[in-house]
Amino acid sequence: xxxxxxxxxxxxxxxxxxxxxxxxxxxxxxxxxxxxxxxxxxxxxxxxxxxxxxxxxxxxxxxxxxxxxxxxxxxxxxxxxxxxxxxxxxxxxxxxxxxxxxxxxxxxxxxxxxxxxxxxxxxx
Numbered sequence: 001x002x003x004x005x006x007x008x009x010x011x012x013x014x015x016x017x018x019x020x021x022x023x024x025x026x027x028x029x030x031x032x033x034x035x036x037x038x039x040x041x042x043x044x045x046x047x048x049x050x051x052x053x054x055x056x057x058x059x060x061x062x063x064x065x066x067x068x069x070x071x072x073x074x075x076x077x078x079x080x081x082x083x084x085x086x087x088x089x090x091x092x093x094x095x096x097x098x099x100x101x102x103x104x105x106x107x108x109x110x111x112x113x114x115x116x117x118x119x120x121x122x123x124x
Contacts, residue, residue, distance in 0.1 A: 002028035018043040018062045026085045034060045036076040039086065045078070052078055067109075 002025055005015040009031045015018055016032040018027045020043050025033050036043050036056065045053030055078060056109055063074050095106070 002030045005030045005061055014064055016064050018056065018060060026071075026073060029071055031070050031072070032063050033071075033073045034063055034076060036078060037077075038080045044081075046080070 001017060005017050006029070007071070008015050011013075012031075015030070016034055017025060017030045018034050018036065020036055020038050020040050022035045022037075025035070034043075036045075045056040056076060057079070059074065059076055063072065072104075093101060
């Protein structure tokens with residue numbers, strides 16, 4: 001995504017990258033970056049939370065207008081929870097039993113199969 005943003009910018013299209021991996025995105029060097037200190041995959045706000053998603057979009061649009069130099073990073077003021085404990089527990093396999101890991105893997109594989117089936121269905 002970061003490389004695509006840089007390419008678009010080089011061709012006159014302004015971008016804002018939303019992300020949760022501060023070190024990675026800043027290392028690549030995008031023109032404008034809105035960092036959300038959320039679990040990976042949740043850069044647009046909390047799941048099923050239109051208010052946090054709307055605020056994230058608002059911050060991104062403000063950044064698009066306000067950034068005066070390349071490689072501008074803003075940190076979203078939104079928090080995933082009142083405690084940072086989720087950072088130790090989120091997808092930490094060391095805290096999961098072998099049965100739970102197997103269950104999550106099976107669930108993930110099932111979702112991938114659904115996606116493949118939908119992808120491979122002929123268009124109507």
